[in-house]
Amino acid sequence: MNFGSKSLAFLVLAAAPVSAQAADVVIPDPNYISGRTTAFAVKAVIEEALGLEVEMVTTTAVPVIFEAMARGNGEIDIWTETWLPNQSGMVAKYVDEDKTVTMSDKSFEALNGYCVTKVTVEEYGIKSVFDLANPENAALFDTNGDGKGEIWIGPQGWQSTNTETIRARDYGFADFFELQSTDEAVATAGLDRAAKAGKPWVGYCYGPHQNFAMYDIAMLEEPPNDPANFVMVQPTEDPDWMAKSHVASAYADTSVHITWSSSLSERQPALVNLLKNIQLSADDVNAWSLAVVNGEDPAAVTQAWVKANPELIASWMAQ
Template identity: 30%
Template sequence: MNKLLSVLSLSTVIGLGASQGVMAKETIVIGELNWDGAKAIQNVLKVVMEDEFNVDVEFIAADQAAIWAAMDSGKGSVDVFPDIWTTLQDQAWKKYVLEKGSVKSNKLPYLGSDGFFIPGYIQDEYGVKTVYDLAKPEIAALFDSDGDGLGEYWPGASGWELVKTNQIKAKSYGFAEYFEPVVVTDAIMKAQLKTAFRKKEGLLFYYWTPEWIHYAYDLRQLEEPEFTGYTNERKKDDKDYNPEAGCYSYEDTDNWLEDSEISCAYPITPIYIGYSASLEERAPEVATFLSNVVLDSSYVSEWVFSMSKGDDAIDVAEEWVEGHQDIVNSWLQ
């Protein structure tokens, strides 16, 4: 009898262990984007989530449209969009966050700005201060690295929606006639930036703040007319819709370049962390945490600057989290 009870007890323990083994950790998948700020954020989120919750965190590289679609499906193929520049993802933001509610965001964004930049030595020697100064053949020649008679500019990396909007700007400001867009990765562009400064050559490129390159190089943002509102009808529900004084009309048509006009600066951008609403059921503590994360541009600048010196993103994240438990604890409340 005792032997039978012992066997039954052992069977019960094994059964419980097997049952617990079936209850594997939830895996949280973060969409890996191709700029340093996003990579820094995703690693900080990974460190905190794996430290504080019973989850594994994985990264998967995908373009932004695919990340939105995956979060919308709620099946866990991608759960988190770590760095949503809302003015550049306005249609997806409206569709999935504001209308469908299939994607949620943290409550408070950090702020970013963006535009066209050139080396300071080019501005000082040739007086290139505004985007309109680029619409001259003698100025474009300063940025012609291949000798084909056209200057080159970087509108962004493949898969970025703003690649199109920057080409529309070039047309609207009149310098598209003298320049050609060259779409390469962010890493290649930064290598070109390093070479340009070493050789004191011209380089025209789109970029943003916060970012480490502004610490490392003397970069000057070209002046543009102030943003006064969106003109096109697709923005009629946006708080910045202004058909009378608007200067920003991007038409998503087959002839987007000809049909669109953008003749002003980008607005200051609220930048959010997005996550699939399905996490509220699958991993509610994780969803609550993500909704409470409050980033600051100074944090992001610090992370990407450390990464620029060769530090691995995960090491930067671990060191920062360990040294800023007060901030992390505020996210966990």
């Protein structure tokens, strides 16, 4: 999610209503592989089950996506990657308070945290987030010679990137690292180079994700989630968000939900019934993601899965 500002993301969305009028449903196509596969899977399910025309739009800043769904005019209808607790601020505002967006009760499990190449643990003994709060250890991750290590904290536009900024500060290692907020493809390229060279690498990791199948990586140890030590205020909630946030524990159990514009209940009631019942799985998302990394088209991968599971799709329609 590489939009550096909300205004730039709106430029992308500005063209959406023109093309959206020709489609029945509009879904964002995010720029990270696992997210692309869930978007194309839901698209394939909708087209197979209901025969609706589904359009994909390229926009990835989460606040912009929720704002577009909330307007209810067809700019964006469905978001397949609502991560909790990462996007809890958006859910609190638009789902719980305004009720302009609806979230499915169904979800699949995911994970959030810091991962490292296995050599980082086995040869350098870095096993915990607190091992990063040491200038000598941080120097192991310095690839540009500036005296600081590099750690990827996520792309701009992800709420988790804001959270990782606070966690780096409150875990005590921010001063020893350059906190990199780049496109995920850039981070993966760095991981790939480090893994092939047997070098240390550290960054924010989430799953399901193809990297867990492609590379020998390990998660760093963290203190268990503690609500008292996981107080996150997002920039959209308060301009003084950094001072009011304190995050020094692991994420709570993470789940991924489908959300949609509440206006669909009037515009597409059969679609809403289907969305309430779709149950994706982390194993399937991992498999789809790996296939896409290996060069397959996400639309073809997920369409093949839908064709191979007619009874499951039918059960989602019948509930």
